[in-house]
Amino acid sequence: xxxxxxxxxxxxxxxxxxxxxxxxxxxxxxxxxxxxxxxxxxxxxxxxxxxxxxxxxxxxxxxxxxxxxxxxxxxxxxxxxxxxxxxxxxxxxxxxxxxxxxxxxxxxxxxxxxxxxxxxxxxxxxxxxxxxxxxxxxxxxxxxxxxxxxxxxxxxxxxxxxxxxxxxxxxxxxxxxxxxxxxxxxxxxxxxxxxxxxxxxxxxxxxxxxxxxxxxxxxxxxxxxxxxxxxxxxxxxxxxxxxxxxxxxxxxxxxxxxxxxxxxxxxxxxxxxxxxxx
Amino acid sequence: xxxxxxxxxxxxxxxxxxxxxxxxxxxxxxxxxxxxxxxxxxxxxxxxxxxxxxxxxxxxxxxxxxxxxxxxxxxxxxxxxxxxxxxxxxxxxxxxxxxxxxxxxxxxxxxxxxxxxxxxxxxxxxxxxxxxxxxxxxxxxxxxxxxxxxxxxxxxxxxxxxxxxxxxxxxxxxxxxxxxxxxxxxxxxxxxxxxxxxxxxxxxxxxxxxxxxxxxxxxxxxxxxxxxxxxxxxxxxxxxxxxxxxxxxxxxxxxxxxxxxxxxxxxxxxxxxxxxxxxxxxxxxxxxxxxxxxxxxxxxxxxxxxxxxxxxxxxxxxxxxxxxxxxxxx
Numbered sequence: 006x007x008x009x010x011x012x013x014x015x016x017x018x019x020x021x022x023x024x025x026x027x028x029x030x031x032x033x034x035x036x037x038x039x040x041x042x043x044x045x046x047x048x049x050x051x052x053x054x055x056x057x058x059x060x061x062x063x064x065x066x067x068x069x070x071x072x073x074x075x076x077x078x079x080x081x082x083x084x085x086x087x088x089x090x091x092x093x094x095x096x097x098x099x100x101x102x103x104x105x106x107x108x109x110x111x112x113x114x115x116x117x118x119x120x121x122x123x124x125x126x127x128x129x130x131x132x133x134x135x136x137x138x139x140x141x142x143x144x145x146x147x148x149x150x151x152x153x154x155x156x157x158x159x160x161x162x163x164x165x166x167x168x169x170x171x172x173x174x175x176x177x178x179x180x181x182x183x184x185x186x187x188x189x190x191x192x193x194x195x196x197x198x199x200x201x202x203x204x205x206x207x208x209x210x211x212x213x214x215x216x217x218x219x220x221x222x223x224x225x226x227x228x229x230x231x232x233x234x235x236x237x238x239x240x241x242x243x244x245x246x247x248x249x250x251x252x253x254x255x256x257x258x259x260x261x262x263x264x265x266x267x268x269x270x271x272x273x274x275x276x277x278x279x280x281x282x283x
Numbered sequence: 284x285x286x287x288x289x290x291x292x293x294x295x296x297x298x299x300x301x302x303x304x305x306x307x308x309x310x311x312x313x314x315x316x317x318x319x320x321x322x323x324x325x326x327x328x329x330x331x332x333x334x335x336x337x338x339x340x341x342x343x344x345x346x347x348x349x350x351x352x353x354x355x356x357x358x359x360x361x362x363x364x365x366x367x368x369x370x371x372x373x374x375x376x377x378x379x380x381x382x383x384x385x386x387x388x389x390x391x392x393x394x395x396x397x398x399x400x401x402x403x404x405x406x407x408x409x410x411x412x413x414x415x416x417x418x419x420x421x422x423x424x425x426x427x428x429x430x431x432x433x434x435x436x437x438x439x440x441x442x443x444x445x446x447x448x449x450x451x452x453x454x455x456x457x458x459x460x461x462x463x464x465x466x467x468x469x470x471x472x473x474x475x476x477x478x479x480x481x482x483x484x485x486x487x488x489x490x491x492x493x494x495x496x497x498x499x500x501x502x503x504x505x506x507x508x509x510x511x512x513x514x515x516x517x518x519x520x521x522x523x524x525x526x527x528x529x530x531x532x533x534x535x536x537x538x539x540x541x542x543x544x545x546x547x548x549x550x551x552x553x554x555x556x557x558x559x560x561x562x563x564x565x566x567x568x569x570x571x572x573x574x575x576x577x578x579x580x581x582x583x584x585x586x587x588x589x590x591x592x593x594x595x596x597x598x599x600x601x602x603x604x605x606x607x608x609x610x611x612x613x
Binding site for chain 2: 175177181186196200
């Protein structure tokens with residue numbers, strides 16, 4: 006036992022090593038503690054206050070959640086909305102990102118800053134204001150209304166990250182394409198886009214994942230007609246024990262993990278770090 | 284050699300900050316290497332960018348093969364440009380880089396393959412065909428860029444300081460290489476550089492630029508022997524200037540001799556050094572610095588602080604510039 010005394014360990018490994026290890030353990034628990042808790046909860050059947058661990062394990066809550074008739078529809082809704090919103094924001098934001106990266110125009114810094122501004126306000130206030138407009142245009146409770154909300158949330162990422170990627174492309178590379186005979190559009194599609202693709206992919210991926218978990222705006226604008234996984238989660242947490250919420254959140258995690266894996270496979274391991282270098 | 288490939292008629296392009304080119308009149312002959320030479324900001328690159336269609340002109344016309352191209356965008360011009368760097372597209376292999384322009388011209392695949400193989404043969408680097416630009420050295424990338432331009436058989440090949448990002452030794456090889464490729468293809472080349480040595484080594488004719496205007500156009504030899512004014516004289520090669528009241532006498536370091544006994548005037552030696560195959564001696568005469576090249580055998584007989592006679596064998600005389608006229612010691 007004497008080899009395990011803290012004093013001995015401290016002086017054997019050195020001060021720096023011990024402190025680094027402690028910091029690492031704290032961070033590890035901070036990030037993975039909730040996940041470990043979730044992992045425990047999804048297999049619990051009975052879990053009540055005085056007990057530290059669940060008193061009965063089983064798959065009861067899985068059966069309950071998977072038995073919900075709405076589950077598949079809600080999942081499909083989520084994916085569909087995320088897909089439409091991401092596609093629309095790609096079409097809107099890429100030209101804007103290119104303009105921000107390449108052109109000098111009046112009010113450019115204000116334009117960029119305005120995206121931060123909308124993100125600085127409490128979202129709920131914004132949604133309420135938008136809701137008033139949506140009532141007038143009969144967009145409340147419609148898919149279109151929900152998609153518009155999601156696209157608005159994507160603007161910041163979808164303009165800032167791709168414009169950083171466009172800025173990295175040397176003007177000579179575009180000029181060289183013009184020089185060998187490519188018109189402006191061909192140059193953009195064959196040269197600019199492919200070189201900026203990692204950045205664009207990262208932005209699209211973040212936007213897609215953000216859309217999957219967006220609940221606040223969807224709830225306000227879409228309820229009760231449009232239901233997504235994220236909005237159903239609210240009801241789940243409020244009405245059922247934590248085990249149901251845990252199971253549901255793991256189900257929510259599945260598309261996210263799949264998308265991350267697919268992106269890694271498609272664009273290589275460097276994408277997550279390389280794509281957002283500004 | 285007298286056939287005119289490019290005619291630049293009185294073009295002007297002045298930027299907001301006052302830089303640019305004014306009333307440039309220039310002809311490029313078929314099959315020659317013409318160099319635009321000058322310090323940065325003299326407008327040499329602007330001329331090239333106007334030729335390539337990357338820069339509009341305020342006034343004047345550009346004719347290539349007798350056709351007015353002044354209003355055409357870069358992709359419709361019969362020119363091809365190689366930039367200082369970042370010419371190649373990182374996401375394409377060397378082959379795809381070379382093929383891009385040919386594909387746009389709807390050339391058959393087999394024909395493209397054939398032409399690219401021949402071009403890589405000409406560039407003497409057939410082994411890089413499947414590599415990506417980031418796997419090549421800077422010099423190799425520039426050679427591929429030149430090859431890509433040549434594949435399109437341009438009327439004029441425009442080179443905008445293509446070697447200035449490379450180190451000195453590679454630069455020298457690249458010059459030789461360019462001359463060889465130009466000999467074998469007979470392409471007309473307009474070359475921009477700020478390096479007078481590079482201009483001397485490459486060119487059939489040199490255009491010396493000064494603040495947006497042409498100072499002198501001639502063969503390297505003629506510009507070296509007969510610089511038209513003090514600016515060209517100071518820019519091309521090394522030149523001593525002796526202020527003589529109203530005029531300035533200019534002579535090359537190799538056009539004067541030293542002697543202990545007799546000569547035109549007496550000067551004091553400041554510094555003696557060897558450049559390998561010849562010696563360099565710097566002197567002071569009437570508070571003006573001079574530089575003279577001497578034979579390496581004769582170098583040993585000179586020491587600093589020694590008084591020696593200088594004989595100028597060949598000199599040119601220019602009007603003294605107003606600024607330094609007041610300083611004349613005589």
